[in-house]
Amino acid sequence: MIKKNDQVLVIKGKDRGKKGKVLRVLPKHSKVLVEGVNIKKKHRRPRKQGEKGQVIETIAPLSVSNLKLICSKCGKPVRTGCKVMAEKKKIRICKKCGEEV
Numbered sequence: 001m002i003k004k005n006d007q008v009l010v011i012k013g014k015d016r017g018k019k020g021k022v023l024r025v026l027p028k029h030s031k032v033l034v035e036g037v038n039i040k041k042k043h044r045r046p047r048k049q050g051e052k053g054q055v056i057e058t059i060a061p062l063s064v065s066n067l068k069l070i071c072s073k074c075g076k077p078v079r080t081g082c083k084v085m086a087e088k089k090k091i092r093i094c095k096k097c098g099e100e101v
Helices: none
Strands: 007-010 019-026 031-034 039-044 054-059 067-070 080-084 090-094
Touching: 007 031
Parallel strands: none
Antiparallel strands: 007 019, 007 067, 019 031, 039 054, 080 090
16 A cells, blocks of 8 residues: 555566656546656646747656655555554555554
8 A cells, every 4th residue: 555655666568667756646546746756747738828839747646556655664665454453543664664654
């Protein structure tokens, strides 16, 4: 499960190998916006007379399946698991080191 402000690694696509911070999660579409990854160029027409058109760079969403979470403790890309604590609170754990992510 990937949440906002997590560090992730891109494992598929043209930006393979890049790391970035999650800016926004779109769970309905299972997509994520990652800082500095999957940047698209959008051509914008002039709005007013005499104004010039522009090329704007925007961040496009990536599929969650193309990302791997980076553990904050061991610093490696990992799979995550869930652990239920005594207070009936779920936490994410790293499958490599067993620590809380």
